Amino acid sequence: xxxxxxxxxxxxxxxxxxxxxxxxxxxxxxxxxxxxxxxxxxxxxxxxxxxxxxxxxxxxxxxxxxxxxxxxxxxxxxxxxxxxxxxxxxxxxxxxxxxxxxxxxxxxxxxxxxxxxxxxxxxxxxxxxxxxxxxxxxxxxxxxxxxxxxxxxxxxxxxxxxxxxxxxxxxxxxxxxxxxxxxxxxxxxxxxxxxxxxxxxxxxxxxxxxxxxxxxxxxxxxxxxxxxxxxxxxxxxxxxxxxxxxxxxxxxxxxxxxxxxxxxx
Amino acid sequence: xxxxxxxxxxxxxxxxxxxxxxxxxxxxxxxxxxxxxxxxxxxxxxxxxxxxxxxxxxxxxxxxxxxxxxxxxxxxxxxxxxxxxxxxxxxxxxxxxxxxxxxxxxxxxxxxxxxxxxxxxxxxxxxxxxxxxxxxxxxxxxxxxxxxxxxxxxxxxxxxxxxxxxxxxxxxxxxxxxxxxxxxxxxxxxxxxxxxxxxxxxxxxxxxxxxxxxxxxxxxxxxxxxxxxxxxxxxxxxxxxxxxxxxxxxxxxxxxxxxxxxxxxxxxxxxxxxxxxxxxxxxxxxxxxxxxxxxxxxxxxxxxxxxxxxxxxxxxxxxxxxxxxxxxxxxxxxxxxxxxxxxxxxxxxxxxxxxxxxxxxxxxxxxxxxxxxxx
Numbered sequence: 001x002x003x004x005x006x007x008x009x010x011x012x013x014x015x016x017x018x019x020x021x022x023x024x025x026x027x028x029x030x031x032x033x034x035x036x037x038x039x040x041x042x043x044x045x046x047x048x049x050x051x052x053x054x055x056x057x058x059x060x061x062x063x064x065x066x067x068x069x070x071x072x073x074x075x076x077x078x079x080x081x082x083x084x085x086x087x088x089x090x091x092x093x094x095x096x097x098x099x100x101x102x103x104x105x106x107x108x109x110x111x112x113x114x115x116x117x118x119x120x121x122x123x124x125x126x127x128x129x130x131x132x133x134x135x136x137x138x139x140x141x142x143x144x145x146x147x148x149x150x151x152x153x154x155x156x157x158x159x160x161x162x163x164x165x166x167x168x169x170x171x172x173x174x175x176x177x178x179x180x181x182x183x184x185x186x187x188x189x190x191x192x193x194x195x196x197x198x199x200x201x202x203x204x205x206x207x208x209x210x211x212x213x214x215x216x217x218x219x220x221x222x223x224x225x226x227x228x229x230x231x232x233x234x235x236x237x238x239x240x241x242x243x244x245x246x247x248x249x250x251x252x253x254x255x256x257x258x259x260x261x262x263x264x265x
Numbered sequence: 266x267x268x269x270x271x272x273x274x275x276x277x278x279x280x281x282x283x284x285x286x287x288x289x290x291x292x293x294x295x296x297x298x299x300x301x302x303x304x305x306x307x308x309x310x311x312x313x314x315x316x317x318x319x320x321x322x323x324x325x326x327x328x329x330x331x332x333x334x335x336x337x338x339x340x341x342x343x344x345x346x347x348x349x350x351x352x353x354x355x356x357x358x359x360x361x362x363x364x365x366x367x368x369x370x371x372x373x374x375x376x377x378x379x380x381x382x383x384x385x386x387x388x389x390x391x392x393x394x395x396x397x398x399x400x401x402x403x404x405x406x407x408x409x410x411x412x413x414x415x416x417x418x419x420x421x422x423x424x425x426x427x428x429x430x431x432x433x434x435x436x437x438x439x440x441x442x443x444x445x446x447x448x449x450x451x452x453x454x455x456x457x458x459x460x461x462x463x464x465x466x467x468x469x470x471x472x473x474x475x476x477x478x479x480x481x482x483x484x485x486x487x488x489x490x491x492x493x494x495x496x497x498x499x500x501x502x503x504x505x506x507x508x509x510x511x512x513x514x515x516x517x518x519x520x521x522x523x524x525x526x527x528x529x530x531x532x533x534x535x536x537x538x539x540x541x542x543x544x545x546x547x548x549x550x551x552x553x554x555x556x557x558x559x560x561x562x563x564x565x566x567x568x569x570x571x572x573x574x575x576x577x578x579x580x581x582x583x584x585x586x587x588x589x590x591x592x593x594x595x596x597x598x599x600x601x602x603x604x605x606x607x608x609x610x611x612x613x614x615x616x617x618x619x620x621x622x623x624x625x626x627x628x629x630x631x632x633x634x635x636x637x638x639x640x
Contacts, residue, residue, distance in 0.1 A: 111442030116402030121628025132494035137381035152417035
């Protein structure tokens with residue numbers, strides 16, 4: 001069992017414009033209203049980088065910034081774990097189109113934004129962070145992989161970690177073979193020790209065998225959870241929003257899963 | 266080891282698909298007609314073919330099978346690096362879109378090829394492992410950073426052993442992308458040469474089976490002694506000019522190994538042969554190690570293997586230890602006089618106990634490994 005403390009939360013998704021604004025919706029106190037994700041550039045970035053930022057960079061920076069503001073922590077002080085099933089899906093579609101026809105002129109910006117760790121690179125520039133940073137992919141299990149990796153960094157390396165998960169839809173024709181239903185990002189600042197800022201503790205276990213996944217009570221939020229890999233973290237956010245103790249199951253791949261025990265501080 | 270000793274480079278003039286760039290590449294010719302294991306045919310793409318071909322080398326599958334019997338399939342993790350996974354499959358599929366609907370061809374398997382996790386999924390299935398797994402995709406540091414993931418997972422008790430490594434294969438995105446940045450050389454790459462003018466793109470793969478070191482480990486056992494990771498926080502595709510992030514990664518690796526700079530016997534440099542990488546890395550190495558440690562980049566042999574660079578160079582660094590061998594630098598003719606390190610062009614022999622291997626990537630992602638034997 002690995003114990004982590006949550007010190008800050010960031011959220012941006014359809015009808016979920018920030019953690020503070022969405023808390024009562026996630027707690028089931030007010031109803032969820034679907035609306036397009038308010039994807040916006042972060043003022044953390046210098047102007048040149050802001051112009052080059054695609055959707056995943058915008059998602060990642062917006063939710064990361066919200067989490068750090070809430071925690072009252074300097075952005076450069078945390079290690080970072082980014083996780084996403086795709087990366088910049090608009091850009092990968094554009095590059096494939098360019099490469100399928102002559103002349104094959106992939107712009108430098110398109111190319112360097114095509115790396116899976118583009119959001120991490122922009123974040124580190126914006127945050128001024130020289131701390132370790134990793135960028136993971138585990139297809140539908142990307143959120144679980146990111147949380148597991150973050151948990152080992154917190155408990156083994158005694159590190160303060162920000163976990164940033166994000167995904168957004170592919171354009172056609174890729175959307176047909178890999179439907180991701182919305183642009184969604186979430187961030188958690190995770191610490192090894194309890195502080196006056198701690199909101200809750202999470203005990204993380206990696207367990208063999210299938211689980212019955214925790215779902216969202218609201219049908220719209222459940223559609224979002226099931227439709228976006230990064231949104232598999234929504235049941236955890238719902239537990240944090242409710243302020244009550246909860247046990248959550250999150251699928252990893254077919255053969256294993258995570259069990260999370262959330263206890264409010 | 267033979268290719269290292271005989272200075273046989275894998276770089277050849279570019280003849281890959283219909284790429285019209287004048288450059289050199291390292292290409293695994295066997296892949297064009299290679300067959301995947303039939304039960305895993307959905308994973309068929311150049312990257313997974315290369316993965317399977319590599320898994321079949323050097324008794325690796327047998328070693329994993331023995332480890333699986335010892336620990337159980339669910340107690341072995343799979344942490345692998347790739348930058349482009351099976352993207353070539355998508356690039357080619359975009360030439361075969363349905364003329365009416367624009368749909369991808371029905372034989373296109375997204376999850377098993379294009380998705381970055383394709384590699385970890387394929388390797389886990391191929392080796393019959395069900396422990397924790399994911400792909401690290403942090404560009405050219407990916408398959409060095411996986412060592413850190415495995416160490417943490419073992420320390421946290423999530424697994425008892427791990428397959429780490431990386432695979433990257435030729436694709437148009439990488440060749441045309443690096444070309445657009447003006448980073449591709451027209452001739453075989455010349456690391457740390459005064460007249461170096463860019464990288465040669467290559468494809469390659471490597472895997473390492475890691476277990477916890479124990480009191481039973483023999484004095485001959487190859488050990489992962491330290492890891493250092495850092496971020497440049499400077500630019501997406503250009504390293505920090507003073508090598509700030511590189512310096513931090515190397516220093517953190519030494520600190521985690523509990524070693525001083527003078528206790529490293531050989532450094533396998535990232536040494537891509539771009540103007541900016543070698544200048545920046547050279548400054549960082551000079552700052553941390555001075556000019557007393559033998560250094561070289563082996564990319565003149567392999568080309569830049571991108572997401573597989575970390576693992577293949579870690580393996581070359583371990584070969585240096587096993588054979589008391591100091592690799593030189595193929596294609597390098599005239600050393601850059603502004604870089605004050607002990608850069609070796611010719612191969613040599615020396616007592617090599619501990620080595621450091623550098624891997625740096627786009628996004629300012631840096632990782633240094635210290636490997637070797639216990640003193």
